[in-house]
Amino acid sequence: MSVTERKTRPHGDARRRTVLTVATELFSQRGYNAVSIADVAKEAGLSQAGLLHHFPTKRALLLAVLQERDRGGDAPTPHGVDFLQAFTDALRHNDATPQLVQLFALLSAESISEDHPAHEWFVERYDTLVAELTAEVAAAVDPDKLPAGIDAETLARWIIALADGLRTQALLSPESFVRADSVEAFLAVLRPYLRAEDSEDPGTVGIPDGY
Amino acid sequence: MSVTERKTRPHGDARRRTVLTVATELFSQRGYNAVSIADVAKEAGLSQAGLLHHFPTKRALLLAVLQERDRGGDAPTPHGVDFLQAFTDALRHNDATPQLVQLFALLSAESISEDHPAHEWFVERYDTLVAELTAEVAAAVDPDKLPAGIDAETLARWIIALADGLRTQALLSPESFVRADSVEAFLAVLRPYLRAEDSEDPGTVGIPDGY
Secondary structure, eight states, X not given: OOHHHXXXXXXXXXXXXXXXXXXXXXXXXXXXXXXXXXXXXXXXTOOHHHHHHHOSSHHHHHHHHHHHHTOOOSSOOOOTHHHHHHHXXXXXXXXXXXXXXXXXXXHHHHTTSTTSTTHHHHHHHHXXXXXXXXXXXXXXXXXXXXXXXXXXXXXXXXXXXXHHHHHHHXXXXXXXXXHHHHHHHHHHHTGGGBOOTTSSOGXXXXXXXXX | OOHHHHHHHHHHHHHHHHHHHXXXXXXXXXXXXXXXXXHHHHHHTOOHHHHHHHOSSHHHHHHHHHHHHXXXXXXXXXXXXXXXXXXXXXXXXXXXXXXXXXXXXXXXXXXXXXXXXXXHHHHHHHHHHHHHHHHHHHHHBOGXXXXXXXXXXXXXXXXXXXXXXXXXXXXXXXXXXXXXXXXXXXXXXXXXXXXXXTSSOGGGOOOOXXX
């Protein structure tokens, strides 16, 4: 690595981060469709050429924003009931940064159009989320205890839908209720359907304090 | 009324309807922020001046689109359990026109920003919907049967959130499940909490066939 590279890399990284922060802010306020590369460059204090050096297209910038904001932590993934608890913990954590919550609300709605550059990304994100949550719900609930016609996938879709739908209500009227509390109350209603603690698969059924 | 007025009125009405149809289409595909008056005028085959004659601002056009699409029918409003059944019937009816469903998904997300011209409209729409549904849920359920910590407003928020959240999932993956069926299954899960049919207020508790 040359001296020049060593010197400029940190500047480049800092600039890249500034662009991502500014793009996140503008996309979450107005949506992807209504924001131009020129808007982001201006707000980030860069020339358009300077911005395009880091992100060659607006689409590449969008995908970088989504990737950046959807990274999981390094903690090991819990399973079954613990996973459901971790899900509400994550909602509570996310709600501390309403701008990012708004970003996902707005981009997921925009991306319903098949020609939106994040369409495939959101289709896959929801497919993965539904599959993952379905597996964890299946590990947590006793199918014999579920009401007729309700399966693990239905419950998984409800939990994801509640998190998304209550997000809209909470962002429009932030004083009216706490989203994570409401989702947690829903999970508490599922308690009668959980596997007994002394089931054959005790690894998945520990109910944490305060669940 | 002059002869001229009588002759031009139907043309004016037809033009107004064309503009509303085009605006609905463009707003539902790209969002309000990314669509200009010039885009709508071009697509509707009008000059900008011609469009502004009917809708003096883009904001006025948006509010006309929302008002037009959110009109209730003329049928009398049912109450209690019948209202909940009517709610899923309305979802099923709406899902037959996915473009309008997408319009509300996208505009409600955009309108979270306080400077969006439909912000107040959506805040009021959700406040009204939550209040109305809370009253109907309260008429349908027996508070003594509800799990601890769950009240009528919580259930009302869940039902609205399910309808909105499942909308995103169904629009992204139309083949995966039927939104109205899923919401109907949720209402069926509430059955143990309903007032007995022989309660003191029989007018609100009749459970329709197939509920």
